[in-house]
Amino acid sequence: MLKLIGVEAFYGKIKALHGVSLEVPHGKLVCILGANGAGKTTILKTVSGILEPETGTIHFDQQRIDGMDPEDIVGLGVGHVPENRHIFPELTVYENLIMGGFLINDKAILEERLESAYHRFPVLQDRSRQLAGTLSGGEQQMLAISRALMLQPKLLLLDEPSLGLSPLLVQEIFDTIEELHRSGVTILLVEQNINQALRIADYGYVLTSGKIFLSGTYEELRREEKVREMYLGEGKYVRRARLWGM
Amino acid sequence: MTETFGGLTQEVVSGIALGCIYALIALGFTLIYKATEVVNFAQGELMMVGAYVNFFFVSALLEVPLLNGVWAFIIALVGAVAFAVLFGAFLDLIINRPLKDEPVFSVIMATISLAIILRAVMAVIAGPMTRIPPSPFGSSVITFGGVAISTLDMFIILSAVVLVMVFYFFFNRTKWGIAMKATSEDPMAAHLVGIPVKKVYRNVWIFSMVVATIGGVLLAPRTLLDTHMGFLGLKAFPAAVLGGFGSIPGAIVGGVIMGVIETVSMGTLSFHFPWVKEINDIIVWIVLIAVLMIRPAGILGHEEVDRV
Numbered sequence: 167m168l169k170l171i172g173v174e175a176f177y178g179k180i181k182a183l184h185g186v187s188l189e190v191p192h193g194k195l196v197c198i199l200g201a202n203g204a205g206k207t208t209i210l211k212t213v214s215g216i217l218e219p220e221t222g223t224i225h226f227d228q229q230r231i232d233g234m235d236p237e238d239i240v241g242l243g244v245g246h247v248p249e250n251r252h253i254f255p256e257l258t259v260y261e262n263l264i265m266g267g268f269l270i271n272d273k274a275i276l277e278e279r280l281e282s283a284y285h286r287f288p289v290l291q292d293r294s295r296q297l298a299g300t301l302s303g304g305e306q307q308m309l310a311i312s313r314a315l316m317l318q319p320k321l322l323l324l325d326e327p328s329l330g331l332s333p334l335l336v337q338e339i340f341d342t343i344e345e346l347h348r349s350g351v352t353i354l355l356v357e358q359n360i361n362q363a364l365r366i367a368d369y370g371y372v373l374t375s376g377k378i379f380l381s382g383t384y385e386e387l388r389r390e391e392k393v394r395e396m397y398l399g400e401g402k403y404v405r406r407a408r409l410w411g412m
Numbered sequence: 413m414t415e416t417f418g419g420l421t422q423e424v425v426s427g428i429a430l431g432c433i434y435a436l437i438a439l440g441f442t443l444i445y446k447a448t449e450v451v452n453f454a455q456g457e458l459m460m461v462g463a464y465v466n467f468f469f470v471s472a473l474l475e476v477p478l479l480n481g482v483w484a485f486i487i488a489l490v491g492a493v494a495f496a497v498l499f500g501a502f503l504d505l506i507i508n509r510p511l512k513d514e515p516v517f518s519v520i521m522a523t524i525s526l527a528i529i530l531r532a533v534m535a536v537i538a539g540p541m542t543r544i545p546p547s548p549f550g551s552s553v554i555t556f557g558g559v560a561i562s563t564l565d566m567f568i569i570l571s572a573v574v575l576v577m578v579f580y581f582f583f584n585r586t587k588w589g590i591a592m593k594a595t596s597e598d599p600m601a602a603h604l605v606g607i608p609v610k611k612v613y614r615n616v617w618i619f620s621m622v623v624a625t626i627g628g629v630l631l632a633p634r635t636l637l638d639t640h641m642g643f644l645g646l647k648a649f650p651a652a653v654l655g656g657f658g659s660i661p662g663a664i665v666g667g668v669i670m671g672v673i674e675t676v677s678m679g680t681l682s683f684h685f686p687w688v689k690e691i692n693d694i695i696v697w698i699v700l701i702a703v704l705m706i707r708p709a710g711i712l713g714h715e716e717v718d719r720v
Contacts, residue, residue, distance in 0.1 A: 256597055
């Protein structure tokens with residue numbers, strides 16, 4: 167459904183992606199792992215058109231989308247929940263959701279989507295007249311996800327949805343992601359919470375310094391010693407023997 | 413005693429009318445700043461251009477024998493607004509798009525250059541004479557219990573109130589209005605939800621040019637029409653700062669306060685110091701500094717808090 171081939175992207179003069187190729191098959195939940203600054207967010211930005219790749223191609227549903235305007239990519243069915251949520255703080259919760267449905271012209275459909283957003287997270291209905299900036303972190307994340315779901319995207323890009331949330335809320339967010347996945351939405355997930363992410367993911371890519379370093383299923387990645395050391399917190403970070411020069 | 417009171421009331425009403433015009437210019441200014449972060453130093457010149465275009469239309473239409481006066485003014489206003497729509501879109505194309513995300517100094521220089529160019533071009537087109545624009549109300553006054561208020565001032569206040577109501581409705585009830593607010597808050601998020609951000613920016617410039625034109629059309633019969641009337645736009649800048657820069661209600665409040673202070677202080681001080689030409693401005697700037705000392709963000713502004 168989504169296919170990146172040899173994508174290179176820059177922030178000004180700094181190269182952030184060094185030829186990334188990855189694939190998200192229809193209906194799958196694919197996860198991108200990697201340390202801070204590895205380029206995970208950049209990959210999502212190039213997919214949604216915020217950042218234009220310098221070289222390489224991006225195809226979505228057999229259509230080439232690199233170089234298209236973000237609003238056209240959204241229109242094709244790519245929803246993006248950005249890092250740090252990026253809700254509109256000075257708009258009400260209701261207005262935020264309406265903006266999520268900006269491209270919907272049919273009022274009845276808009277109402278229906280609004281209903282299902284309120285049904286998914288009832289707290290949003292309770293706070294619908296409140297300014298979104300006054301919500302708690304978890305509520306803001308629910309709003310950000312609901313806003314992206316207003317257009318019922320075929321592919322959902324999720325950038326660190328659990329960032330800064332309490333364990334209980336993290337669980338709720340992951341339950342939602344799993345539920346969306348089961349209902350048939352294709353998901354590309356960027357997550358620091360690797361244990362949680364790999365548990366629900368069908369496939370994972372490990373990114374280091376803007377390159378794909380490893381890829382595989384949860385079981386395959388678990389077997390990789392480096393992944394365990396770096397991300398799963400299981401291995402030893404430094405072998406003591408090495409410290410003594412042995 | 414009642415005479416002083418009557419005089420003061422007249423000055424206050426006249427000041428509110430002038431303030432409404434400042435408010436309209438400050439509103440256009442604030443809109444552009446909020447949405448695109450461009451500080452448009454040509455806002456006063458946009459008003460001047462709008463006033464002249466309307467004047468050209470009125471002069472031409474009053475020549476048409478079958479048209480009576482009122483219709484000429486209405487058609488001229490429609491014509492001027494139509495021009496403003498096209499001109500606003502043109503400005504978006506030549507100023508906003510090429511300079512988006514460029515250093516703030518380039519943008520400021522571009523708008524200052526635009527101001528100078530507009531003044532010069534209009535001087536070429538309109539000639540050296542200061543024009544006296546005809547007013548649909550002539551110099552008629554309405555009298556309320558001994559207080560005479562010019563019909564034009566009443567009309568200015570009424571139009572400004574209607575316009576502000578229309579804006580309020582637009583920004584809070586319509587999809588495109590909310591999208592403008594959303595874009596000014598977070599352009600990236602606006603892109604991601606599918607708001608056509610470029611179109612929003614274009615609409616902001618059109619909006620701002622239309623507001624400036626209406627301000628100019630209302631102002632011209634009060635002052636005279638010359639190519640330097642745009643300097644009055646420089647007063648919209650402190651009006652916007654006074655009310656709280658970047659706040660739409662602040663622009664309106666700041667504009668009205670400035671207008672009232674200016675007119676009232678002109679009425680009292682210029683009587684005592686007739687040889688000081690800028691006497692009416694003194695109090696305005698003193699009040700501005702005083703307000704900023706107490707509330708640096710302006711009356712209705714709130715301090716920027718960087719979110720992490």
